[in-house]
Amino acid sequence: MKAWELLNQLYFERVSGTDEETRAAHLIADALKDLGVEAVCEAFDVTRNQVQKASLEVLEPYQKTIEATAYMGCPDTDENGLELDLTYFESDTPVSRRKAEGKIALVNGYLGRKTYKALIEANAKAFISYNGNIDYPINDLDDRELRQPLQEIGNIPGVNILVNDAMELIEKKASKVRITTKQEVMPAHSHNVICELKGESDEWIVCTAHYDSVPNSKGVYDNATGAVCLYEMIKYFKDHPHKHNLRFIFCGSEERGLLGSKAYVEAHKEEMEKIKLNVNIDMIGSTMGRRIAVATSDMSLVHFTDYFAKIKGFPMECSQGVYSSDSTPFADAGVPAVSFARITTSGTGVIHCRYDVIERLNEAMLLEDIAFIQDYVEEMANAYVIPVVREMPDNMKEELDKYLGRKD
Numbered sequence: 338m339k340a341w342e343l344l345n346q347l348y349f350e351r352v353s354g355t356d357e358e359t360r361a362a363h364l365i366a367d368a369l370k371d372l373g374v375e376a377v378c379e380a381f382d383v384t385r386n387q388v389q390k391a392s393l394e395v396l397e398p399y400q401k402t403i404e405a406t407a408y409m410g411c412p413d414t415d416e417n418g419l420e421l422d423l424t425y426f427e428s429d430t431p432v433s434r435r436k437a438e439g440k441i442a443l444v445n446g447y448l449g450r451k452t453y454k455a456l457i458e459a460n461a462k463a464f465i466s467y468n469g470n471i472d473y474p475i476n477d478l479d480d481r482e483l484r485q486p487l488q489e490i491g492n493i494p495g496v497n498i499l500v501n502d503a504m505e506l507i508e509k510k511a512s513k514v515r516i517t518t519k520q521e522v523m524p525a526h527s528h529n530v531i532c533e534l535k536g537e538s539d540e541w542i543v544c545t546a547h548y549d550s551v552p553n554s555k556g557v558y559d560n561a562t563g564a565v566c567l568y569e570m571i572k573y574f575k576d577h578p579h580k581h582n583l584r585f586i587f588c589g590s591e592e593r594g595l596l597g598s599k600a601y602v603e604a605h606k607e608e609m610e611k612i613k614l615n616v617n618i619d620m621i622g623s624t625m626g627r628r629i630a631v632a633t634s635d636m637s638l639v640h641f642t643d644y645f646a647k648i649k650g651f652p653m654e655c656s657q658g659v660y661s662s663d664s665t666p667f668a669d670a671g672v673p674a675v676s677f678a679r680i681t682t683s684g685t686g687v688i689h690c691r692y693d694v695i696e697r698l699n700e701a702m703l704l705e706d707i708a709f710i711q712d713y714v715e716e717m718a719n720a721y722v723i724p725v726v727r728e729m730p731d732n733m734k735e736e737l738d739k740y741l742g743r744k745d
Contacts, residue, residue, distance in 0.1 A: 339572065340565040340707060341700050343368055347561040348695060351550045353590035354383040354525030358549050362528040365548060365587050368568060369532050374575050378528045381600035383590055384409070386480075390519040393465065393496055395506070396420065397513035403502045405465075407518035408495035410483040418517030419463050419494060425507060426456065426464075434459035441465060441514055443506060448495070450487060450742055457491035463516055464495045467503035469690075476500065477553035477691055484594045486742030494518055527589035529597050534574050534583045541582045541611050542717055543672070544570060545598060545663040546618040547591030550693075557695045558681075559688040560591070563618035566707045573711055579718035581613070588663045591619075592689075598663035602670050609667075613723040614638075615674035616714055617664035622703030625685040628653040631660040633733050634673035635726035642675060645716065651709045659736045669737050673725045677710050 346368075351361040362378050369376040391407040394400070407413075419441070426433050426442040429452060437459040444452055448466045456464055469476030481497045496516050505511075527549070546563030550556025567585045574583055588597030602609065630646070630653055632638045639657050646653040659665055664674035679702065681687070686697040717723055729737075738744040 338700065338704060340569045340703065343565045343568055344557060344561050344695065347548065347564065348555050348557055350552065350555060351548060352552050353527050353549050353593045353596065354385040358527060358589060361548055362530050362587070362589060365530045365564060365568070369571060372572055372575060374532055374534070374571060377531045379531055379601070380526045380528050381597070381604070383525050383527045383593070383596055384522050385525040386520045386522050388520045390517055391496055392517045393498060394515040395511045396515055397511070399509060399511070403498055404478060405496040405498050405516070406478055406480055407520050408481050408483045408497065409520065409522065410485070410488055411495045411518070412492055413519045414494050414517050418515045420513070420515040421462055423506070423511050423514045426452070426461070429455040437461040441516060443503060451745070453487050454490050454745070457493070461493065463493050465503070465516070466495065466497045467500050468497060469500035471500050471504065473692070475691065480552045482593060527597060529589055529601050530587035532571055532585045534571065534579070536579045536581045536583065536718065538581050539611060540613050540723060541584055541608070542614045542616065542714065542723070543584045543586060543612050543667065544616045544618070544714060545586045545588055545667070547588040547597060547663055549589050549592050551592045551689045553691055554689060554693050556693055558623060558686060558693050558698060559620050562620060562622045562698065562703060566618045566621060566710060569707045570711050570714060574718070577715070579715065580720070581718050581723060583714070583718055591663055595663055595666055598666040602666045606670070609670045609672060612667070612672045613727060614717060614725050615664055615667040615672050616710070617660070617662055617674060617676040618678075618710060619660070619662040619676055620678045620680065620688070621706035622698045623679050623681045623686050624697060624699040624702060626679040626681045628677070628679050628706070630655045630675055630677050631658045632656070632673070632675040633659050633664060633668035633737070634675065635728060635730055637726055638673055638675060641724060642713070645713060646709070649709060649712060657733070659733070659740045661740070665737065665740060668729065668733065669741060671727070671729055673727065673729070677706070679706055
């Protein structure tokens with residue numbers, strides 16, 4: 338299967354704005370050209386940061402320097418660092434907020450909007466997050482970014498450390514620390530790889546999948562599998578007639594906040610009205626897992642997808658909601674969207690770390706997932722009328738506002 342070959346070719350880190358991500362974009366474009374179809378690499382601006390200094394020093398009641406990395410997008414400390422009391426902000430409660438005032442706050446792992454807003458409102462002066470799994474033999478220190486919607490709430494220095502070090506801070510009751518950060522933010526480029534297969538009508542179905550990965554991960558499950566699904570569909574549809582136009586977008590920089598799909602929607606606003614459906618693929622082909630379809634749309638698309646899966650004998654949980662992937666910017670522009678995934682069960686596969694490896698995938702499962710999604714797209718692409726309500730319901734608008742940080 339050509340998809341498995343391409344999967345192996347993409348088996349390297351492909352971080353937003355790096356030479357490796359550009360290499361992956363050209364690799365995909367070349368693979369499409371070998372099929373005899375035209376592929377365009379559309380560049381968009383991103384940023385990258387180069388950390389000159391990032392450190393966390395425990396000052397009381399013991400002394401230790403802990404390896405850390407600075408949050409991209411956060412302000413630097415001065416050269417002497419920021420020396421303050423440390424508090425453990427384990428959850429957003431009035432007590433936690435009172436304790437965080439004027440201090441450096443250690444948060445529980447991932448820094449979400451709700452937690453960050455609470456820190457700003459509590460007048461915390463800086464924050465520490467952590468990543469990793471205490472039970473893994475090896476953990477890599479993640480580079481992290483304070484994304485623009487959070488910067489708009491307020492901007493304070495932040496560092497990220499490993500889970501083992503975070504647990505030691507609690508176990509040894511660290512009470513005073515110093516963080517020091519200095520970084521340079523540099524302009525860079527990412528790319529969307531676009532391929533179009535024309536039909537007979539003037540309406541479009543757009544299929545998306547991101548091909549970038551996070552640092553310290555080869556991102557084969559998340560989401561080289563989605564990229565090879567697009568490749569296989571292009572290989573099929575180039576030789577099979579379809580009534581409606583198909584556009585395939587391999588999105589860059591999804592892992593940094595859907596930057597590729599956001600850039601595409603912003604640059605192609607005039608196209609949105611003619612796009613009747615977005616089909617997004619993000620994480621398929623796992624050896625074990627459950628298949629899901631999440632539609633950001635009117636409930637009729639949820640029902641159609643559910644019925645279609647049952648007709649095909651394909652086990653799938655179908656629901657209405659906002660899926661955290663490249664479907665979201667299209668839905669936010671008014672395009673009904675459905676995302677397909679095969680979500681790993683606990684202990685059978687992970688993402689966003691070095692353990693996202695090809696050994697956790699299954700070639701037969703990947704082929705099954707691709708075949709179903711291809712059948713689904715073909716049904717829509719050859720419909721007499723594309724049976725999708727082109728109106729975003731109020732409850733989905735509300736969910737989009739929350740996801741995109743416009744509402745709490």
